[in-house]
Amino acid sequence: MGRLKIVSGGQTGADRAGLDWAMKNGLPHGGWCPKGRKAEDGPIDVRYQLQETPSSNYSQRIEWNVIATCFVGRLRGIISMNNL
Numbered sequence: 001m002g003r004l005k006i007v008s009g010g011q012t013g014a015d016r017a018g019l020d021w022a023m024k025n026g027l028p029h030g031g032w033c034p035k036g037r038k039a040e041d042g043p044i045d046v047r048y049q050l051q052e053t054p055s056s057n058y059s060q061r062i063e064w065n066v067i068a069t070c071f072v073g074r075l076r077g078i079i080s081m082n083n084l
Helices: 014-024 058-082
Strands: none
Touching: none
16 A cells, blocks of 8 residues: 555645644645645745645645545556556
């Protein structure tokens, strides 16, 4: 089984708590955030390994993070099935 990776958009609250927990526990983390690292409380700190979407619109960040996690999960399942 693959290693756990925390994926988040870096917003305040639970998103950041998940990223902080991953960093504290040595787990990889990442995800997509809006252009300009836009968040409700100002720019998202660069210590979070997030990539910026082309748009500053929050909905694009959400969509890209969902697509990324669903695709990777599905790909891992296919790879596991092929290794049986």
